[in-house]
Amino acid sequence: MEQLLVPALCKIDKIIEETPDVLTYRLIFKDPEMFGKFKWLPGQFVEFSLLGRGECTFCISSSVTRPGYFDCSIKKAGVVTADIHTMLDEGMDVGIRGPYGNWFPVDDIKGKNLLFVGGGIGLAPLRSLIQYCIDNRNDYKDFTILYGARTSKDLCYKEEIEEWKNNPTLKVILTIDKPEETWKENVGVVPKILEEVVKPAIENTKVITCGPPIMIKYTLLSLDKLGFAPKDVITTLEMKMQCGLGKCGRCNIGSTYVCKDGPVFTYEQLKALPDEF
Amino acid sequence: MNFSVFETDKNGLQKFYEETIAKNETYAPVEKFGKYDYKKVSALPECDPDSPISLTMSVKPLFFPRSSKIMKYEENREGTIITETDEDPLAGKRVILGVKHCDARGLQVLDRVYKWDYIDADYQKRRENSVIISTRCNKADVNCFCTSLDYDVENSDAHDIRIINGLNEKIYIQAVTEKGEDLLKGVPGLQFSVCSSEVAGEESAKHFKAFDSSFRLKMNYKEVNEKLQNSFDSPEFDPASKNCISCNTCAFICPTCHCFKITDEKIKDTGIRYKSYDSCNNGYFTLMAGGHNPRPVKYRRWRQRAMHKFVYYKERFGVNLCVGCGHCAISCPVNISIFDVVNQVV
Numbered sequence: 142m143e144q145l146l147v148p149a150l151c152k153i154d155k156i157i158e159e160t161p162d163v164l165t166y167r168l169i170f171k172d173p174e175m176f177g178k179f180k181w182l183p184g185q186f187v188e189f190s191l192l193g194r195g196e197c198t199f200c201i202s203s204s205v206t207r208p209g210y211f212d213c214s215i216k217k218a219g220v221v222t223a224d225i226h227t228m229l230d231e232g233m234d235v236g237i238r239g240p241y242g243n244w245f246p247v248d249d250i251k252g253k254n255l256l257f258v259g260g261g262i263g264l265a266p267l268r269s270l271i272q273y274c275i276d277n278r279n280d281y282k283d284f285t286i287l288y289g290a291r292t293s294k295d296l297c298y299k300e301e302i303e304e305w306k307n308n309p310t311l312k313v314i315l316t317i318d319k320p321e322e323t324w325k326e327n328v329g330v331v332p333k334i335l336e337e338v339v340k341p342a343i344e345n346t347k348v349i350t351c352g353p354p355i356m357i358k359y360t361l362l363s364l365d366k367l368g369f370a371p372k373d374v375i376t377t378l379e380m381k382m383q384c385g386l387g388k389c390g391r392c393n394i395g396s397t398y399v400c401k402d403g404p405v406f407t408y409e410q411l412k413a414l415p416d417e418f
Numbered sequence: 419m420n421f422s423v424f425e426t427d428k429n430g431l432q433k434f435y436e437e438t439i440a441k442n443e444t445y446a447p448v449e450k451f452g453k454y455d456y457k458k459v460s461a462l463p464e465c466d467p468d469s470p471i472s473l474t475m476s477v478k479p480l481f482f483p484r485s486s487k488i489m490k491y492e493e494n495r496e497g498t499i500i501t502e503t504d505e506d507p508l509a510g511k512r513v514i515l516g517v518k519h520c521d522a523r524g525l526q527v528l529d530r531v532y533k534w535d536y537i538d539a540d541y542q543k544r545r546e547n548s549v550i551i552s553t554r555c556n557k558a559d560v561n562c563f564c565t566s567l568d569y570d571v572e573n574s575d576a577h578d579i580r581i582i583n584g585l586n587e588k589i590y591i592q593a594v595t596e597k598g599e600d601l602l603k604g605v606p607g608l609q610f611s612v613c614s615s616e617v618a619g620e621e622s623a624k625h626f627k628a629f630d631s632s633f634r635l636k637m638n639y640k641e642v643n644e645k646l647q648n649s650f651d652s653p654e655f656d657p658a659s660k661n662c663i664s665c666n667t668c669a670f671i672c673p674t675c676h677c678f679k680i681t682d683e684k685i686k687d688t689g690i691r692y693k694s695y696d697s698c699n700n701g702y703f704t705l706m707a708g709g710h711n712p713r714p715v716k717y718r719r720w721r722q723r724a725m726h727k728f729v730y731y732k733e734r735f736g737v738n739l740c741v742g743c744g745h746c747a748i749s750c751p752v753n754i755s756i757f758d759v760v761n762q763v764v
Contacts, residue, residue, distance in 0.1 A: 192491055379706065390676060
């Protein structure tokens with residue numbers, strides 16, 4: 142087991158400031174051989190070590206279709222993430238284990254209309270899938286991205302969102318919780334905009350959603366109201382993890398290991414789990 | 419395949435132990451401050467293979483150490499270098515004496531999670547290289563309930579060699595696996611008489627009957643499994659766990675608990691990363707960045723503990739994550755027993 146827990150070293154190539162409390166770390170393996178070994182699919186996560194402080198679980202927020210590097214977007218939320226923000230600089234080394242967990246069903250959703258519903262930092266795992274789907278654009282039908290944040294400052298990946306907006310094959314809808322002077326797009330919480338503005342068609346559509354727990358809760362209710370079947374709604378779950386290998390027992394919800402059987406679940410699967418999160 | 423069975427007496431058994439210790443790297447219960455822990459021994463008088471179950475720590479740390487080094491690393495101007503860990507000190511061939519039946523079963527239960535998906539190679543190697551000699555207790559402790567669980571204590575196959583103290587003052591040494599058979603054959607000069615497995619079986623059954631009747635605690639595990647499954651919202655978890663002080667002792671001494679955490683210790687430019695025991699009774703166990711905690715209160719953590727042992731693990735791996743050794747109850751500072759908790763809830 143101990144060998145499986147030894148991380149590979151990565152160099153921080155670039156730190157991109159997304160919002161005041163979210164930084165994206167672009168990582169490159171120091172050992173060139175790792176590039177061939179490290180293959181991931183959208184939705185998978187890594188164990189990110191700030192050496193000397195410990196390990197944290199983060200999803201990979203870029204797609205394997207853009208090789209040579211991978212991104213982890215980290216929000217300052219707890220003790221270790223605060224240290225990551227303050228202690229790490231470009232050029233420094235971090236430890237990476239992974240990729241772990243299951244992934245968004247990229248093959249099952251082929252030929253479907255895709256509706257992405259993201260909130261705040263919840264866009265990070267979706268971004269990996271969005272990039273993957275854009276790079277395999279012909280496999281998928283209509284694309285709709287609904288993304289919301291508390292304020293316009295809290296929107297992540299602003300430059301990339303501009304690119305998406307300029308892409309005629311994508312439909313991008315942005316929203317913030319409260320009105321702002323220079324803001325020209327929608328105002329209102331994500332579930333409200335989903336029901337009133339997006340009004341998605343249910344036929345042949347898969348919904349992929351991620352965001353803060355409260356947003357997920359009401360988005361799932363809205364999707365229910367709009368008539369989506371629970372099996373067509375896919376989300377990724379947040380749970381404390383440590384080993385990522387299905388051994389340390391931390392991420393158990395019932396007999397499910399979130400790190401192995403998840404973190405990607407359909408709403409149907411979530412409903413069957415004990416109500417613990 | 420039929421394995422050897424030998425009949426002998428107290429002196430013969432002593433001799434067998436002595437020979438085994440002389441010829442192999444041997445671990446056995448060694449007394450310190452009135453408690454027994456498994457240590458490497460070089461002579462029989464150092465240890466007591468018949469140590470009482472209530473005072474003997476689990477053999478689990480020989481397979482899953484309380485704390486083990488994952489790696490060492492150093493930082494210099496060019497960045498970080500990982501200097502790999504030392505050799506696994508527990509990987510060598512060894513014999514373990516005096517393991518209790520429940521404890522050996524604990525390893526069998528752990529095998530299932532360690533063989534699932536990612537294989538824990540260290541654990542696997544330690545298992546393969548160990549010969550476990552197990553003695554069936556003569557009498558149950560007040561907190562024992564192994565015979566009430568989902569394994570056959572009488573014909574347990576969790577160990578390699580079984581030793582039965584017959585009621586007729588004779589002692590039966592029986593190989594259960596090939597590893598055990600090889601060890602028995604490799605100990606020369608023993609004045610054992612070969613015994614038919616029928617005779618040994620009869621004596622074993624008599625011994626087991628007497629042993630079984632000495633239990634204070636009895637339960638029907640099937641009923642517990644079934645009822646607990648539907649008890650997720652039971653209000654009884656709260657009073658049952660009221661006294662718990664979340665000290666985690668029960669998990670640390672449990673033969674089947676296997677949760678761990680990964681921690682770093684760094685002094686100046688050198689750091690060591692450890693893997694050490696953790697417990698779901700710990701309030702920080704599931705605390706996430708940002709303050710969200712799915713199990714912020716004691717009863718939820720106890721619910722996880724009880725359900726994991728008797729429902730979730732069974733669902734996933736087919737066996738109960740409890741072997742009825744009673745260690746948690748013995749060591750608990752406030753006298754909570756997993757037996758009492760599940761029986762209060764169902």
